[in-house]
Amino acid sequence: MKIAALITRLLLGLVFTVFGANGFFHFLPTPPLPAGLASQFLMALAQSHYVFVPFAVQLIGGILLLVNRYVPLAITILGPVIVNILCFHIFLERSGLPIAMVTAILWFFLFYNYRQAFAGIFQQRA
Numbered sequence: 001m002k003i004a005a006l007i008t009r010l011l012l013g014l015v016f017t018v019f020g021a022n023g024f025f026h027f028l029p030t031p032p033l034p035a036g037l038a039s040q041f042l043m044a045l046a047q048s049h050y051v052f053v054p055f056a057v058q059l060i061g062g063i064l065l066l067v068n069r070y071v072p073l074a075i076t077i078l079g080p081v082i083v084n085i086l087c088f089h090i091f092l093e094r095s096g097l098p099i100a101m102v103t104a105i106l107w108f109f110l111f112y113n114y115r116q117a118f119a120g121i122f123q124q125r126a
Contacts, residue, residue, distance in 0.1 A: 001113070004109070005109075005110065005113040008106050008109050008110050008113075009065050009068070009071065009110055010065070010066065011106060012062070012065055012078070012103070012106050012107065012110060013062045013063070013064075013065030013066035013074075014062070014066065015062065015103065016058040016059070016061050016062030016065070016078060016081075017058075017059060017062030017063055017065075017066055018062070019055075019058055019062075020055050020056065020057070020058030020059030020060070020061075020062055021059055022055075023051065023052065023054075023055025023056075023058070023059075024052070024055060024059070034092075034093045034095070036092075037092050038088070038092035038093040041088070041092060054081055054084065057077050057078070057080075057081055058078070058081055060074075060077065061074040061075075061077045061078040061081070062074075062078075065078075071110075071114055071117075072114050072117035072118065075107070075110060075111055075114060078107065079107065079111075082100075082103060082104050082107050085100045085103065085104075086100050086101070086104055088100075
């Protein structure tokens with residue numbers, strides 16, 4: 001179980017570090033924009049420069065996972081990013097949904113392995 005958690009942490013850390021850094025440095029080839037609302041959504045994010053916020057969160061979370069420091073914090077800040085990725089692929093552009101679902105499953109596996117760090121937030125009464 002420890003080896004699976006290590007592999008999951010490193011894999012998620014690598015994915016989010018690479019794609020977060022790509023948002024700033026553009027070293028990966030850019031695929032063509034999807035059609036329809038997905039294109040309008042991405043264009044609005046890019047033109048408003050709001051897109052740098054999720055890229056920064058991805059980069060920070062990915063680095064924290066790779067260096068094995070503050071892993072519960074990294075899990076916490078990457079959770080909403082994964083929710084947004086899933087929502088984008090469910091509602092706007094279905095083509096990337098399988099990869100988004102694999103990422104979410106890896107995140108849940110990592111969350112499960114660090115569940116003791118989150119025990120306090122699942123108490124019904126403080």
